[in-house]
Amino acid sequence: MTAIPQGRTRRTAWVAATCALAVTGTVALTGCGGDDPDAGTNGVGKLPADKIQAKTRAAADAAPAVRLSGTVVTSGTTYTLDMRLKADGGTGSVTSKGGTFRLLRVGKQLFLKADADFWSQGQDSSAGGKLDGKYVKVPQGDPAYKKFSGFTDKDVLLSGLLTLHGKLATDGHHSQSGVRTIRVTGDNGSGGTLDVSLEGKPYPLRLVRAGSAGTLSFSDWSKNFPLTEPPKSDTVDYGQQLPTS
Incomplete structure (x- = not known):
């Protein structure tokens, strides 16, 4: 029997361990045993960045309610919301x-x-x-x-916030509060980044605004109050x- 090099054994064990974490939702990884990172998702992760942004805006507009928390910088003043x-x-x-x-x-x-x-x-x-x-x-x-x-004002606030500037692109699979996401960037991040849920409806979950203008999290989508x-x-x-x- 041909002996398996010790380095390969360690490497195989590491891949198995990290892929197990990915399955439990602790981290988001691609390439685990050739698995499709979009398997079992809502499918928006396979779309071009502009299509993802359009779908997440449509989902946000249609949702009857949302909770928004974080910071917004406007006219030189920082507001924590x-x-x-x-x-x-x-x-x-x-x-x-x-x-x-x-x-x-x-x-x-x-x-x-x-x-x-x-x-x-x-x-x-x-x-x-x-x-x-x-x-x-x-x-x-x-x-x-x-x-x-x-x-x-939900409509006014979201329409002003959910905008990325510059050329749109995707930046891999990530996770926000245990929910798998696809990240969309504007101008490689300088125009802002938006994490979009891959589970259920493609709601926006986290926004980093361009120009250090604040970071916001979105939750409780469609949960009435x-x-x-x-x-x-x-x-x-x-x-x-x-x-x-």
């Missing part, structure tokens, strides 16, 4: 410049809930105590409405102009 969104509104928290506030939009009505320090930054410093911990109605004509309502206006006892209608913008 944890928002749940659906067609008729959204709710969640936003952190910026060391302060955190909550947003709630039901239909066209937007509410902003923050502590006294947030409100005391406005022109009317005495308002802080009155509005501390209250849901404040944001008039549609107030600058704050335009500034913050986009964070609660309650969205109602806060009790009147917790609501303040400040009128036509908020004390801060």
Whole structure:
């Protein structure tokens, strides 16, 4: 019997071990025993990058709800978001410049809930105590409405975020929170990267925006959640102009 070189034995054992990990979903690998990395998936991993992006945008647009968390950098300001969104509104928290506030939009009505320090930054410093911990109605004509309502609008937010810049290409099979993904890049990553689910519908799961403009994770696709206006006892209608913008 011909002896098997020890190096080959070690190499065979290593391949077997890593392929076993891939099967359990711990890592995502290709080339394990010649297996098709797209076997048992939704098939989008075999498509060209532009087709993958089109399918993931269509899936995201059609989903009734989503949870979005991570950072967005816009106009030089970094916002940390944890928002749940659906067609008729959204709710969640936003952190910026060391302060955190909550947003709630039901239909066209937007509410902003923050502590006294947030409100005391406005022109009317005495308002802080009155509005501390209250849901404040944001008039549609107030600058704050335009500034913050986009964070609660699924269509507006996703259409602005799910865009890769430059030439599209695929960048292999990966995994996000145990879900197999195919990665799409713009200009080899400088134009952003998007991980698309290979399991179930091709939802976007993780986005790295171009120009260091933030990183976002998407979860709870199509998972419904309650969205109602806060009790009147917790609501303040400040009128036509908020004390801060």
